[in-house]
Amino acid sequence: MSLEEIKRQAASEWKAMQNSPRPRILIGTATCGMAAGAEDILQALGKELEKNSIKADIMQVGCIGLCYAEPLIEVIKPGKPSVFYGNLTPELVAEIVRDWLAGDNPRPDLAMGTRGEGTLEGIPKLFELPVLKPQIRIVLRNCGNIDPANIHQYIANGGYEGFIKALKMKPQEVIDEMKKSGLRGRGGAGFPTGTKWQFCHDAPGTIKYIVCNADEGDPGAFMDRAVMEGDPHAVLEGMLIGAYAIGASEGYVYIRAEYPLAIKRLIVALKQMEECGLLGDNILGSGFNFHIKIKEGAGAFVCGEETALMASIEGNRGMPRSRPPFPAQSGLWGKPTNINNVETWANVSAILQKSASWFASYGTEKSKGTKTFSLVGKVVRTGLIEVPMGISLREIIYGIGGGIPGGKKYKATQTGGPSGGCLPTSFLDSPVDYESLAAAGSIVGSGGMVVMDETTCMVDVARYFLNFTQSESCGKCIMCRLGTKQMLDILEEIVHGKGRKGDIELLQEIGDAVKNGSLCALGGTAPNPVLTTIRYFRDEYEAHINEKRCPALACRALVSYSIIPEKCQGCGICARACASEAIKGGKRMVHVIDQAKCVKCGTCLDVCPAKFSAVAISSGVPVKTLAEPVPVGGKA
Amino acid sequence: MKVAQATEGAPAVTQGPDKTIDSQIAEILAHFKGEKGELIPMLQQVQQRLGYLPEQAMKRIADFVHVPPSTVFGIGTFYAQFKLVPTGRNIVKVCRGTGCYVRGAPRIISEMENKLGIKDGDTTPDLEYTLETVACFGSCALAPVVVVNDKVHGRMTPDAAKKLIEADKKG
Numbered sequence: 001m002s003l004e005e006i007k008r009q010a011a012s013e014w015k016a017m018q019n020s021p022r023p024r025i026l027i028g029t030a031t032c033g034m035a036a037g038a039e040d041i042l043q044a045l046g047k048e049l050e051k052n053s054i055k056a057d058i059m060q061v062g063c064i065g066l067c068y069a070e071p072l073i074e075v076i077k078p079g080k081p082s083v084f085y086g087n088l089t090p091e092l093v094a095e096i097v098r099d100w101l102a103g104d105n106p107r108p109d110l111a112m113g114t115r116g117e118g119t120l121e122g123i124p125k126l127f128e129l130p131v132l133k134p135q136i137r138i139v140l141r142n143c144g145n146i147d148p149a150n151i152h153q154y155i156a157n158g159g160y161e162g163f164i165k166a167l168k169m170k171p172q173e174v175i176d177e178m179k180k181s182g183l184r185g186r187g188g189a190g191f192p193t194g195t196k197w198q199f200c201h202d203a204p205g206t207i208k209y210i211v212c213n214a215d216e217g218d219p220g221a222f223m224d225r226a227v228m229e230g231d232p233h234a235v236l237e238g239m240l241i242g243a244y245a246i247g248a249s250e251g252y253v254y255i256r257a258e259y260p261l262a263i264k265r266l267i268v269a270l271k272q273m274e275e276c277g278l279l280g281d282n283i284l285g286s287g288f289n290f291h292i293k294i295k296e297g298a299g300a301f302v303c304g305e306e307t308a309l310m311a312s313i314e315g316n317r318g319m320p321r322s323r324p325p326f327p328a329q330s331g332l333w334g335k336p337t338n339i340n341n342v343e344t345w346a347n348v349s350a351i352l353q354k355s356a357s358w359f360a361s362y363g364t365e366k367s368k369g370t371k372t373f374s375l376v377g378k379v380v381r382t383g384l385i386e387v388p389m390g391i392s393l394r395e396i397i398y399g400i401g402g403g404i405p406g407g408k409k410y411k412a413t414q415t416g417g418p419s420g421g422c423l424p425t426s427f428l429d430s431p432v433d434y435e436s437l438a439a440a441g442s443i444v445g446s447g448g449m450v451v452m453d454e455t456t457c458m459v460d461v462a463r464y465f466l467n468f469t470q471s472e473s474c475g476k477c478i479m480c481r482l483g484t485k486q487m488l489d490i491l492e493e494i495v496h497g498k499g500r501k502g503d504i505e506l507l508q509e510i511g512d513a514v515k516n517g518s519l520c521a522l523g524g525t526a527p528n529p530v531l532t533t534i535r536y537f538r539d540e541y542e543a544h545i546n547e548k549r550c551p552a553l554a555c556r557a558l559v560s561y562s563i564i565p566e567k568c569q570g571c572g573i574c575a576r577a578c579a580s581e582a583i584k585g586g587k588r589m590v591h592v593i594d595q596a597k598c599v600k601c602g603t604c605l606d607v608c609p610a611k612f613s614a615v616a617i618s619s620g621v622p623v624k625t626l627a628e629p630v631p632v633g634g635k636a
Numbered sequence: 637m638k639v640a641q642a643t644e645g646a647p648a649v650t651q652g653p654d655k656t657i658d659s660q661i662a663e664i665l666a667h668f669k670g671e672k673g674e675l676i677p678m679l680q681q682v683q684q685r686l687g688y689l690p691e692q693a694m695k696r697i698a699d700f701v702h703v704p705p706s707t708v709f710g711i712g713t714f715y716a717q718f719k720l721v722p723t724g725r726n727i728v729k730v731c732r733g734t735g736c737y738v739r740g741a742p743r744i745i746s747e748m749e750n751k752l753g754i755k756d757g758d759t760t761p762d763l764e765y766t767l768e769t770v771a772c773f774g775s776c777a778l779a780p781v782v783v784v785n786d787k788v789h790g791r792m793t794p795d796a797a798k799k800l801i802e803a804d805k806k807g
Contacts, residue, residue, distance in 0.1 A: 070777075070790075219733035219734045222774030258770065260786070296680060299771075315674065315675035377779075382777035417734070461738075464734070464737055601743065
């Protein structure tokens with residue numbers, strides 16, 4: 001079948017599906033949907049449809065990004081706008097099938113929003129909700145809309161049009177289009193993509209390689225996983241375009257083994273590309289050959305660094321080397337190699353499908369387009385978001401994210417993972433783009449965005465990241481290997497109440513040395529979380545060191561739990577839950593925590609009924625507690 | 637090259653290699669050409685099949701690819717995915733990514749350590765369970781996350797996680 005015929009078939013299949021007289025139900029079955037229980041919902045759907053004798057099509061789609069509402073379904077009833085239902089349980093599925101599919105009540109009390117033409121009374125339009133309104137979907141254009149395992153659905157939505165357009169252009173024209181778009185690398189560093197391609201294009205040699213960096217290692221980030229699971233062809237089309245522009249005939253996707261579903265989706269997608277003549281020799285009769293191999297990472301954060309990644313593909317320990325030579329001159333097996341990250345490739349296909357000027361109409365002067373972020377941590381609506389560059393952090397956290405849960409106070413946002421930094425309250429109204437985040441001492445990074453509230457200790461967060469980079473350091477550069485260890489030791493002492501005067505200055509001094517004395521970005525950025533928290537939250541370091549107090553009440557060694565005698569009703573729940581048997585009491589007795597036995601696990605605080613709230617946590621002050629249990633209310 | 641000659645025909649391992657392991661390794665290696673770039677995929681398959689990298693497997697692979705065993709050992713110890721000691725029948729993984737960390741992963745890790753009586757990275761003496769912590773599963777929006785035998789569970793609490801150990805145990 002020629003591509004024209006495939007396109008016609010894809011379009012008619014898509015149209016038939018849109019006009020089908022049967023209802024259709026879309027369910028998010030990406031990893032996060034599954035983790036939230038999508039499998040139970042799928043089963044319940046099948047059972048309830050059968051029970052109500054309804055014939056409907058169930059389509060498994062990728063992540064639409066509303067992870068806080070998972071498990072999530074979209075119910076499409078012919079002739080009506082589709083309705084999204086979130087936070088489902090099998091019981092709710094039964095009600096929705098009965099009332100909306102078998103009956104005529106869309107259940108506005110359960111619905112999140114509608115999509116498509118028309119309205120339903122009492123249900124808002126989904127994309128008008130605060131969580132979606134500020135978002136622009138370029139990278140995530142198909143996620144949650146199409147079946148990622150069906151190439152026809154991608155093609156029916158404009159897929160591979162970008163590649164076909166590129167084939168009609170000269171390679172240099174494709175590169176010029178990339179330059180015009182202003183796209184910058186989405187892996188973290190923000191290097192202009194068109195310029196990078198130009199280097200590799202201009203490098204002498206007939207054998208060149210393309211690599212897709214899918215080793216999304218930053219803890220707290222999952223944008224690339226969601227794209228590969230929800231729309232793998234968007235990434236692979238980008239690689240085809242890049243390969244054509246640069247003159248590469250072989251490509252690799254280097255993906256971390258922790259993403260089994262994404263790997264599965266890529267394997268299926270590659271097979272479909274071959275079947276459609278979009279991969280292999282003489283693609284679409286153009287004389288252009290391109291093959292893609294998948295390489296699974298084996299669990300090393302440093303392999304996200306391009307020279308380490310190439311070493312790993314070659315079968316070595318993933319240790320970075322010094323540059324130059326840059327991969328564009330001497331990369332995989334000594335050949336010119338171009339490496340871009342998943343999100344960059346997904347942008348490439350969109351730019352060629354539409355146009356460079358369309359892409360450049362989004363974002364700021366120096367940071368064009370959109371950026372995906374995984375919005376997680378202490379925020380009401382966690383999920384995967386895509387926003388135009390330059391949006392304010394406040395709009396993201398309070399608009400899209402819905403603010404901080406539990407009435408807690410906002411403290412900071414961590415961007416850029418272990419290479420980034422913590423942005424304080426004063427940064428809330430600054431634009432999120434490459435330049436302003438760098439000025440604040442952080443980076444855009446690959447897009448992890450972890451929100452922290454007043455109960456998060458910034459010294460502990462710095463310790464957490466240092467612990468991560470220290471154990472992930474490959475060991476090649478002395479400053480990185482030993483410097484991060486020294487910094488971690490100091491931070492461990494501080495959070496354990498053994499900090500000394502001068503520790504802050506010492507951390508800054510070693511931090512600067514590690515930054516300057518490391519070959520790759522891992523060491524070069526490892527001190528960032530420490531240096532930015534010192535810069536913005538020095539008072540917390542000082543409280544730990546000088547007063548042995550953790551203001552966030554988070555550092556185990558510096559807090560104490562006690563029971564407030566006036567509030568305790570002697571119910572005994574805490575004593576039964578205490579694994580260390582540190583709580584003394586008895587029926588109708590005011591309970592007492594034995595400070596010597598307490599391991600400060602916090603279970604008592606969790607289990608004490610909210611109506612009593614009798615467990616207190618404190619730091620840096622003497623614990624006020626009874627010596628022995630006494631009867632509640634002072635009576636026997 | 638010397639190593640390859642020494643072990644050809646009669647294995648040079650003194651403690652006597654396990655025959656069943658040997659034949660399984662041979663089966664795995666039959667799918668490869670012996671190129672250096674295949675080293676990590678080979679080790680990944682051995683790891684997946686046997687649950688760890690036995691010394692004899694690393695030596696066989698070194699012979700096959702014509703590199704010193706130290707190179708293979710170096711790779712085996714560099715990447716977190718590889719284990720040099722047998723792992724349990726049930727693998728419990730707790731995520732310690734940033735999203736999970738700020739939402740209570742440390743508590744879950746310590747509760748799991750208590751429940752199983754082992755530390756992070758260890759295996760119970762009866763080889764029933766291995767407890768691991770993982771840098772990030774990328775399901776951060778559903779933090780904290782626990783994975784038992786490859787099934788991902790989101791929005792965990794220490795209590796719910798402890799119950800999973802029993803519920804998801806392989807028969």
